[in-house]
Amino acid sequence: MDIQWSEVVAFVDRILEASFTVGGSAVTVADLLVVMGLLVAAWTISRVLRRGIERLLRRRGVDDQGTIAVTLRITHYAVMLLGFLTAISQVGINLSALLAAGAVFAVGVGFALQGLAQNFVSGVILLFERSITPGDIVEVDGHVVRVLRLGIRTTLCRNRNDEELLVPNSHLVDSTVKNFTLHDNSQRIRATVGVSYESDLRAVATSLEAVADALKWRVQDREPRVFLTEFGSSSVNFEISVWTDDPWRAPQFRSELMTGIWFALKDAGVTIAFPQLDVHFDGPVEEAFSRLPRAS
Numbered sequence: 001m002d003i004q005w006s007e008v009v010a011f012v013d014r015i016l017e018a019s020f021t022v023g024g025s026a027v028t029v030a031d032l033l034v035v036m037g038l039l040v041a042a043w044t045i046s047r048v049l050r051r052g053i054e055r056l057l058r059r060r061g062v063d064d065q066g067t068i069a070v071t072l073r074i075t076h077y078a079v080m081l082l083g084f085l086t087a088i089s090q091v092g093i094n095l096s097a098l099l100a101a102g103a104v105f106a107v108g109v110g111f112a113l114q115g116l117a118q119n120f121v122s123g124v125i126l127l128f129e130r131s132i133t134p135g136d137i138v139e140v141d142g143h144v145v146r147v148l149r150l151g152i153r154t155t156l157c158r159n160r161n162d163e164e165l166l167v168p169n170s171h172l173v174d175s176t177v178k179n180f181t182l183h184d185n186s187q188r189i190r191a192t193v194g195v196s197y198e199s200d201l202r203a204v205a206t207s208l209e210a211v212a213d214a215l216k217w218r219v220q221d222r223e224p225r226v227f228l229t230e231f232g233s234s235s236v237n238f239e240i241s242v243w244t245d246d247p248w249r250a251p252q253f254r255s256e257l258m259t260g261i262w263f264a265l266k267d268a269g270v271t272i273a274f275p276q277l278d279v280h281f282d283g284p285v286e287e288a289f290s291r292l293p294r295a296s
Contacts, residue, residue: 035087042083046076060130062150071127071152074120115170119153122169126150132172132179137247139178140167146248160251180247186219187247191257194235196271201228201236207268211260212242217253219243235273 050072057068126132127150136147138157145157145165154166180187195204205226212224222243230237240261244253265272 034090038087038090039080039083042080042086045083046079049079050075057127060128061133062127071124074152115168116153118170119168122173123150123152123155125173126155126169131182132177136182137180138172139180140172140175144180144248144250160248185245185247186222186243187245187250188241189244189250189253189257190239190241191254191261192229192237192239193258193261193265194232194237194273195265196273197236199236199270203268204236204238204265204270207264207270208238208240208261211264212240212257214260215242215253215257217244217246217249217256219245232273234275 053075054068054072057071062068132138132147132150132155134147134149138145138147140157143159143165145159145167147155147157148164149156151169154168155172157165157167159165193208195201205228208226209224212218212226215224218224224240224242227239227241228236229239240257242253242257244250246253262272
């Protein structure tokens with residue numbers, strides 16, 4: 001039995017040209033095959049893109065599996081959605097009616113997810129910019145915290161009271177954040193002290209320099225500094241600055257520095273000044289006070 005290839009081709013052509021209506025538009029079987037091909041291409045592109053993003057994140061030091069998984073999943077959804085919309089437009093399906101029907105719903109969802117979208121975009125910025133990474137010590141809204149994990153919506157931190165805080169990513173991107181460990185761990189510890197005007201300022205400076213130099217936790221290759229900062233109303237004020245490479249323990253180090261200053265000045269016989277007020281009475285006032293009866 002001879003196969004009539006012309007009949008086979010005609011039969012296949014009739015199948016491919018068979019059409020039905022979707023959204024007011026005629027769609028053929030050939031159009032469906034095109035849609036399937038575009039979706040397969042989108043899936044392949046998504047797979048290659050996700051592998052590249054995962055390698056990039058790990059090369060940049062992002063090891064949190066949750067963050068990587070969410071980033072890859074959202075990337076996949078975005079590529080597949082773009083591929084689906086491209087495929088639909090290629091076959092000529094009119095989606096205007098569907099879009100018009102869901103416009104109100106889309107607006108409501110858009111407002112509801114505005115904060116979520118902002119935090120997500122901020123999380124992506126933090127992941128790729130690497131200005132804040134897990135382990136960094138940062139100051140946010142006056143609170144010093146250690147970054148534990150960068151999430152896709154929030155960043156998990158722990159403060160010095162061992163309280164865990166969830167900070168929205170958008171807050172870390174939009175506000176001013178002090179990062180103590182961005183390029184190195186060096187931080188300056190400062191303390192101020194005022195001494196009386198009768199003090200020997202050379203002896204005061206020598207005592208303060210000795211205290212700062214003896215601190216075990218200071219960075220050895222950065223010399224401490226002692227500055228005379230002000231001739232105040234009741235004291236001569238000094239500032240002592242010492243460098244440390246452990247900013248997380250800065251409050252403890254400052255306490256040790258100030259304690260050392262106290263005992264060093266006491267041992268040197270230097271008076272730590274405090275506000276004092278001298279009251280002088282005019283002659284008539286003193287005479288009036290002297291006439292007051294005294295308690296027996």
